[in-house]
Amino acid sequence: MENKASALHIGGEKNYDSDFCGSIPLHQINLIQPHGLLLVLDKTLHIRQVSENSTELLGVTPESLLERPLADFVPEGELQDLVQKLNREHESEQDQVDIPFSISFRTADSPKVFTATVHPEQDQILIEMEPAQRENDKSFLAFFQQIKYITSRIKQADHTEAIAQIVADEFKHFTGFDRVLVYRFDPTWNGTVIGQAKTADMSDLMGLRFPASDVPKQARDLYFKNPYRLIPARDYEPVRLHPILNPITRRFTDLTSCNLRSVAGVHLEYMANMGISSSMSVPLILEGKLWGLISCHHKTPKNPSYQERTAMELLSTIAAVRLGAYEREQRAVVQANMRGQHASVLEQIFNQEFFAEALLHGQPNLMALLSLDGAAILYEGTVQTVGKTPAVQKIKELASWLRRNSSDKTYVTHSLPLAYPNSKEYKNEASGLLALAINPDQGEYILCFRGEVLQTVNWSGNPDQAIRMEPDGKSYHPRNSFALYQQTVQLTSLPWQPEELEAAEALRSAVLSKIIREKY
Structure with a gap:
């Protein structure tokens, strides 16, 4: 594979997801x-x-x-x-x-x-x-037994990647597609392949990340209306509706709910660049949110039977339930581990005379509770620090920037240098910032720092070349390379987890309660 490298912030510099690909009205094309x-x-x-x-x-x-x-x-x-x-x-x-x-x-x-x-x-x-297709290849009993076996395997998997790999393996065996991928969306809708099953002649995409524009917003939204997306043959001729305008609505027929809905030409070109003639994708929806996709590829035209499609829909739902259960279990473990420390820190805040002393030097303290590299508390004209932090003057300048630019009670970022360029000089101490406002008008904050963590992200093609624009600035084509492209992610820290943000907000409330109690 081709291997290029660049040093960029994660996700690439261009937001094709919303700027271009997200503007096509996929549901109103009047073609099937x-x-x-x-x-x-x-x-x-x-x-x-x-x-x-x-x-x-x-x-x-x-x-x-x-x-x-x-x-x-x-x-x-x-x-x-x-x-x-x-x-x-x-x-x-x-x-x-x-x-x-x-x-x-x-x-x-x-x-x-x-x-x-x-x-x-x-x-x-x-x-x-x-x-109607002939369904004589499997008796009902054999079909049911196969579904039951796959379901059992999915339920036995004990972590996310294991579930994804079993789904990929069993979907490939069940459907006969040349390649089955399971990929998970990140918070910015890039998708990473976490499960793969394929024939030897199909390219290896395991672990690669695909830019959000590959499944743009309006296509993601349609997965809540359609249980699957099937393209049996890439080189089809679209079929128009007659008459052109719907006599009932007097406009183009809204094909949002239709599985036969025709596909944007740019996606068919994308399939050709991938070397596949047919594809089918099934959403993984967890707790009302699109978590990822099961994507099936075939080198030649392929049209799964209605029976097979229904089974894939059912199995994707079972897989989503198992993934959701596992992730809830993991959150519960994290919350349980934090709960004891959190209670101890809260107790110290109210029992000690100075809350800053409790947060910075108690056992346990703010550093342990939120997995910090350093912390600082600006209160009543003083700056107290612990761990790796920027210089005191730089901390004061950061607080002034927060006072001018943040109206929220809590400010959080895992890439502070991108929001506040002056912080690049201390990226090793503070690429990540969680700022809890005590009295922002007076520049009083609890500042939690995480240092830079360099990451190498393996993309399937250069994310900043996800589309190729025509000279007219309107028409575009998908990328024609899916080769490994390595991106070095700089100026970022480890992300802040929801459980950590909840705990931090509870600490902020406790500190404000103590201050009010003592002053009034």
Whole structure:
């Protein structure tokens, strides 16, 4: 692999995620992929819009379908079943959900059987239809046993990376994709591969980081509406809807909920640059947040059956539950370890005459509780320090900067030199800062410091070349290199954990309580 290096702050210098890639209206492109067709019905179940590939898949032109009731094409028993499901969905107080269905669509020829997904919406009903695939490769019992086995393996894994690797291994074995990746998003939406299973001829992406623009914001948001994203064949011809404007809404049909929704050309180009012809991705959603993705790649066209896709959706949910349980367990362990120290520090604050003495030199103290390299307390005209800190004059200047630039009670950063360039000269002592305001108008703070920690981040391609702009400044192309690119991350400390910030805020409240009690 190509190996280049640069010294930059983490994440690259350019925010393609929001600046460019995040501006494409993916849900309003009025195009679908050709492996299925789309019907748009009004509330009376009359067909008002249809994809133009109805001739190929149904043997009926779009014009022959428009304005006709669905009852002209679907057996009465199936139609009544659909109506009952729609009525139950309408009566439910829960958010509307997609309804899986099987439809026998009658035309002049013999009936054609489709696997359908029905999306009930406020003013219309969208029905996605795909030709039913033969599911005779696995009996129901064998299929169920395989799902149960995979579920058991996922539940037995005892840490995040182990869960991710089992998911990658089992998804590859179950689906036959050439490569399966499990990657996790960081707070700025870059994704790191933490699990991988692949054939020998696929490139190795384990441990590499992908920039946020690879899965930009509006694409991430759509994962809350779609259980998966499938592209069976990269070189497809998009299919338009007929008529172009939706007669019900009088605008482009919102395809947010549709799995058949066509893909932005830049993503198809991205797939070509990766050397894959088909892909499928399934979200990992933990506690209502997008935690990561299971991404499947294949060198040739591949269209998993509805049965397989449903199983992947189920397994991703099980994996997300296990990941969430493990992370909650880890947080509980950290909180339990901190709780005893935190209680002791609070006790010392109230029992000793000077809170600064308790925080800086007690046993345990602020350094131990928050894993600091140094700390300083500015109070009543004095500066007291412990551990590795900037010089006293520099600490006073930092407090003045905080007073002018921070209106929050607590200021936190793991890259102070980027926010306050004057601090670069003491990056070894204070690349990370947690500042707790006591009386900011008087420049009184509790300052917690962490020194610089150099990191090497292995990117899949240069993150600052994630896109290539055309001369018009509007059109762009994805990067064509996924080779290893090493970035040396400077001017940053270890990140502050949520549990540490909670403990620090509790200490701040305790200090203010003691001061008020003594003065008033």
